[in-house]
Amino acid sequence: QVQLMESGGGLVQPGGSLRLSCAASGSMLNSVPMGWYRQAPGKQRELVASITTGGATTYAGSVKGRFIISRDNAKNTLYLQMNSLKPEDTAVYYCNKIFIPKWSWGQGTQVTVSS
Helix, strand or coil: CCEEEEECCEEECCCCCEEEEEEEECCCHHHCCEEEEEECCCCCCEEEEEECCCCCEEECCCCCCCEEEEEECCCCEEEEEECCCCHHHCEEEEEEECCCCCCCCCCCEEEEECC
């Protein structure tokens, strides 16, 4: 049973930065393509960044140039560096596989961008 645990969220002012972490137990994160997702209130969960097993990255247009996904294989941890944050980035952020079947979702980490 793979368990995912996201952390690093918080309240930040517009223009600020946060780094999210996703730790996994039960599987190696570098063995499958992984992604960061977010879900804002009243909206569907969306994929914002992904990384392949080879390290290639892709981003949603809304975060391209501001967010950076990375992975530390030694720590079995996935990261999302978020810069130039905007109020519309406010959401609960989750990590998971790109493809189905997904692992069980973690509790996510809340990111709130507000002045």
